[in-house]
Amino acid sequence: MTPAPKHSVKVTILNEEFTIRSDTPPEHTRAVAEYLDGVAHRVMSGGNVVESNRAVILAALLVTAELLEERDASETLSTSMRSLGDEVRRLLPPAKR
Numbered sequence: 001m002t003p004a005p006k007h008s009v010k011v012t013i014l015n016e017e018f019t020i021r022s023d024t025p026p027e028h029t030r031a032v033a034e035y036l037d038g039v040a041h042r043v044m045s046g047g048n049v050v051e052s053n054r055a056v057i058l059a060a061l062l063v064t065a066e067l068l069e070e071r072d073a074s075e076t077l078s079t080s081m082r083s084l085g086d087e088v089r090r091l092l093p094p095a096k097r
Contacts, residue, residue: 004023005023006023007021007022007023007024007025007026008020009022009030011033011037012033013036013037014040014041014052014055014056015052036056036059036063040055040056042059
């Protein structure tokens with residue numbers, strides 16, 4: 001199996017340019033950076049943080065919290081779907097299970 005090619009993508013976070021080398025598609029890398037930039041700008045606009053590096057760290061923590069909340073929600077939904085599937089299977093005639 002051949003490894004995915006690496007792409008170099010220039011992104012801007014809090015008005016600072018970074019070159020990211022990644023094997024993900026450039027559009028995805030840009031979208032991730034834009035999302036982080038938006039959260040960092042919201043942190044900065046709150047007025048409590050002045051230093052951009054601290055704002056980016058706080059933004060990364062907020063994004064990570066979102067990710068973990070979504071994972072929990074996804075796991076809960078998957079458990080509910082499995083449970084529903086089990087109930088539906090019990091209602092089906094034996095030949096259709």
